[in-house]
Every structure is written in structure tokens, then in C-alpha cells.
Amino acid sequence: MTSLPEKVGVIGGGRMGGGIAQLFATAGARVTCVESSPQAVEDARARIADSLRRAVRRGKSDADPADVLDRLDLVTGVSELSFDTDLVVEAVPEIPGLKVEILTSVENVVSPDTVLATNTSSLSVGELSAALERPARFLGMHFFNPVPASKLVEVVTTPVTTDAIRDRALGYVSALGKKDIVVRDSPGFATSRLGVLLGLEAIRMLEEGVADATAIDTAMELGYGHPMGPLRSTDLVGLDVRLAIAEYLHRTLGDRFAPPQLLRGKVGAGHLGRKTGRGFHTWPQ
Known part of the structure; x- marks a missing residue:
């Protein structure tokens, strides 16, 4: 009803x-x-x-x-x-x-x-x-x-x-x-489980120098029709929030959710995304 x-x-x-x-x-x-x-x-x-x-x-x-x-x-x-x-x-x-x-x-x-x-x-x-x-x-x-x-x-x-x-x-x-x-009820449900996995792989690609953040996001936005790329999405959610979710999924679902060191480093430096003005992209305050 x-x-x-x-x-x-x-x-x-x-x-x-x-x-x-x-x-x-x-x-x-x-x-x-x-x-x-x-x-x-x-x-x-x-x-x-x-x-x-x-x-x-x-x-x-x-x-x-x-x-x-x-x-x-x-x-x-x-x-x-x-x-x-x-x-x-x-x-x-x-x-x-x-x-x-x-x-x-x-x-x-x-x-x-x-x-x-x-x-x-x-x-x-x-x-x-x-x-x-x-x-x-x-x-x-x-x-x-x-x-x-x-x-x-x-x-x-x-x-x-x-x-x-x-x-x-x-x-x-x-x-x-x-x-x-x-x-x-299952770790990460449907949305976080898929969204975090995509975001973590995008961070690994950036870490490995496959492409820059804008290119990776543009690939998913224009190539696959995503309204927002995975790195920009991570900035919007908050890198600290995404790290906490990844750590939980790593504990419950295994190594495919292991957080990349680049993510840990940015959180440690206080670069948390849009809310701090800097994450994988730079945001106006």
C-alpha cells in the first residue's frame, strides 16, 4: 500500500x-x-x-x-x-x-x-x-x-x-x-558491493598509472553510460566512508575488497573528497 x-x-x-x-x-x-x-x-x-x-x-x-x-x-x-x-x-x-x-x-x-x-x-x-x-x-x-x-x-x-x-x-x-x-541482508547488499568493487578497481588503475582520474571517470561515463565515474563518485561519498566500507567488505567477503594503499594514503592525508575540497579530483569550496 x-x-x-x-x-x-x-x-x-x-x-x-x-x-x-x-x-x-x-x-x-x-x-x-x-x-x-x-x-x-x-x-x-x-x-x-x-x-x-x-x-x-x-x-x-x-x-x-x-x-x-x-x-x-x-x-x-x-x-x-x-x-x-x-x-x-x-x-x-x-x-x-x-x-x-x-x-x-x-x-x-x-x-x-x-x-x-x-x-x-x-x-x-x-x-x-x-x-x-x-x-x-x-x-x-x-x-x-x-x-x-x-x-x-x-x-x-x-x-x-x-x-x-x-x-x-x-x-x-x-x-x-x-x-x-x-x-x-548480506555484506554490502547489492549496491555497495558492486559500487565499491568498481571504485576500488578504478583506484588501483590510478595507482598503477593506467590513466589519470578524469580519463578513468570519462571512460565509464561515456563508454558505459554511467552518470558519474567511479572516482568522482568516491569523492562525493567521501574517501573515508568508502575506506570504512571496503575494510568491512574485505573482512567479510575476502581479498577482492582489499583497500588500495592510494586510498589509505589519501584518507590519512585528510583528502576526503568533496567535503574537504580534494580527493581524486579538486572540488570548489
Whole structure:
């Protein structure tokens, strides 16, 4: 059944969490976005407001930014979530212990009927659910960056996720105007597993001097019709994020996901991609 949740909670107001909050608020939901501090709240509000204004300027949205922001509450604690929230999406960094801490805290605040979701791009959804009192209402909802413009949401189910919860999540995705794919819980799911493997090979090619970064990206964009080359995509995601995912996949799936030294070196030097202005490409700040 296609239906937009009336009340949505988003844990984390960074690039991904803020994008998810913006997406649901733009669609008409009442959104509570939880950040870690008053300063983080102000930063998230400014980032979302800027994103909304840019979407209007570029003709990507006709929503009034002020109206969208009126539907968005930014707070500093999960205790401020409404008991009758329909959906909570956790979008904090890819640290299993942090995610478990957040999810168990949320579970103590919201209704037993609330759908709980993690936006993890690679961590085991089943392992995260093991700490929950009601793992049957938990699943992965993997959004993509930039969230408002991306077309896909990867819905990840565990062996205990109920069909009713899966169907509610699929209805939410459809109500947002996005396309869903359903995958079973497995390291990297479908998208990260394929995307990271391509990105790592592109980094190895750069490391070996096969071609420069622009040539490698252009090969995939014009030769294979990819909207963005693998090195530019890595810059957009964040080299630190891609390294963390690669290390996890290396541990769980084997040596084909071993991170190249070039990637480790750039992360060590603080060249993390677009967010720092320099990665495999140079980005204007």
C-alpha cells in the first residue's frame, strides 16, 4: 500500500540524515531530526535550508523552503520523538556500536508499531537487529547521496523482518516517488558491493598509472553510460566512508575488497573528497 508516513524521525542531520529529513518534509510529512548538540542542530538547519533553496533555483523543486522547514523540527535528543511516530530512520556514522546504542534508545521511546530502519550502506542489518526487543519491525532503508535527487532506495530485509513491515517501507518509498529494490541482508547488499568493487578497481588503475582520474571517470561515463565515474563518485561519498566500507567488505567477503594503499594514503592525508575540497579530483569550496 502506497502511503506517506505522517510522522517521521531521522537520527542524524548530516549529509545523509539531513537529506532524508528534507525528502520526507518536502513530501508533506512532519519530521523530527535528532542531532547531537545545539551547534549540530544549527548546522543541519542551515544545510537543509541551503539545499532547499538550491533545489528551487535549479528547477528541481517547486516546494516553498519556508513551508518545508515549518514541517521540520531539529532537536538534540531521541526522547523528543513522538510516541506515535510512524517511521524512524537511523543515519549516524557507520559504527556498529553507535548504531546499536541509538536504535535501542529509540525503541524505548516510540510505539511498538513504529517501523525502525537503518540507513547503513554495508553493515549487517541482522546483527544490528539482534540488540532490539522487536527485531521483526526493523529493516534497512539505504538512501543514496544526494538523497533528494537520487531515484533509488535499497530496502534490506532480515530473516525475521515481517512482510507487513517490509510492505510498509515499500509504501513509504513509493509515496516519496522513489524506486525500490528489495535485497536480503548480506555484506554490502547489492549496491555497495558492486559500487565499491568498481571504485576500488578504478583506484588501483590510478595507482598503477593506467590513466589519470578524469580519463578513468570519462571512460565509464561515456563508454558505459554511467552518470558519474567511479572516482568522482568516491569523492562525493567521501574517501573515508568508502575506506570504512571496503575494510568491512574485505573482512567479510575476502581479498577482492582489499583497500588500495592510494586510498589509505589519501584518507590519512585528510583528502576526503568533496567535503574537504580534494580527493581524486579538486572540488570548489
